[in-house]
Amino acid sequence: xxxxxxxxxxxxxxxxxxxxxxxxxxxxxxxxxxxxxxxxxxxxxxxxxxxxxxxxxxxxxxxxxxxxxxxxxxxxxxxxx
Amino acid sequence: xxxxxxxxxxxxxxxxxxxxxxxxxxxxxxxxxxxxxxxxxxxxxxxxxxxxxxxxxxxxxxxxxxxxxxxxxxxxxxxxx
Numbered sequence: 001x002x003x004x005x006x007x008x009x010x011x012x013x014x015x016x017x018x019x020x021x022x023x024x025x026x027x028x029x030x031x032x033x034x035x036x037x038x039x040x041x042x043x044x045x046x047x048x049x050x051x052x053x054x055x056x057x058x059x060x061x062x063x064x065x066x067x068x069x070x071x072x073x074x075x076x077x078x079x080x081x
Numbered sequence: 082x083x084x085x086x087x088x089x090x091x092x093x094x095x096x097x098x099x100x101x102x103x104x105x106x107x108x109x110x111x112x113x114x115x116x117x118x119x120x121x122x123x124x125x126x127x128x129x130x131x132x133x134x135x136x137x138x139x140x141x142x143x144x145x146x147x148x149x150x151x152x153x154x155x156x157x158x159x160x161x162x
Contacts, residue, residue, distance in 0.1 A: 001116070007123050022124065025147055031139045035082070035129035042088050042123040043103065048116035058112050066106055 002051045004059050007076045008068040009040035043067055051079060083132045085140055088157045089149040090121035124148055132160060 010016045018039040026034050045059060060077060068075045091097045099120040107115050126140060141158060149156045 009123070009125065019124070022148070026143060029143070029147070031136075031143055033129050033132075033136050034126055034140075036125075036127040038125040040123045040125070042090070042121045043100070044090065044117075044119040044121070045115055046117040048114050051114075055112075055114050059115075062107060062110070062112055066110070067103070 001049075002047045003080045004045040004047060004051070004056070005078055005080055006043040006045065006059075006063045006067055007040060008043070008063075008073050009038060009076075010072055011074055014072045040073075041067070082130075083128045084161045085126040085128060085132070085137070086159055086161055087124040087126065087140075087144045087148055088121060089124070089144075089154050090119060090157075091153055092155055095153045121154075122148070 016038050019037040022039060023034065023037040026037070043063075047055065056079070063075045063077050064070055097119050100118040103120060104115065104118040107118070124144075128136065137160070144156045144158050145151055
């Protein structure tokens with residue numbers, strides 16, 4: 001069954017407090033050489049049957065309207081076999 | 082600068098209420114053909130300088146101990162150029 005993966009990340013210009021907290025923890029734990037951490041969401045959507053163009057378009061719409069907040073987030077969508 | 086991406090997902094046998102809520106919303110909004118949705122976390126880690134083997138091993142350790150909870154989650158780590 002095909003799977004659609006949607007990654008939702010805060011836009012680069014939006015401050016990311018969760019990523020910042022992880023970056024701080026890395027520093028406290030002595031993990032060097034890391035200049036930035038950004039944290040986002042990952043959705044794995046399992047498709048039942050064929051992934052038609054119409055279905056893919058619908059999932060694109062959901063990624064934009066339901067899974068992300070386009071004011072502050074951008075999404076990346078890809079189909080995995 | 083190289084970037085390390087860590088995806089953290091709940092293990093398949095662990096109930097995922099967030100993914101279940103998204104699946105329910107898809108159904109209510111008339112998006113058909115979706116049999117499952119799982120929601121997880123994505124970390125984008127920007128490396129300052131070269132990604133040596135030691136650094137990568139440290140980030141693997143952080144992915145296991147800090148970014149994920151190995152009791153209920155698994156992680157996938159990959160290096161992007």
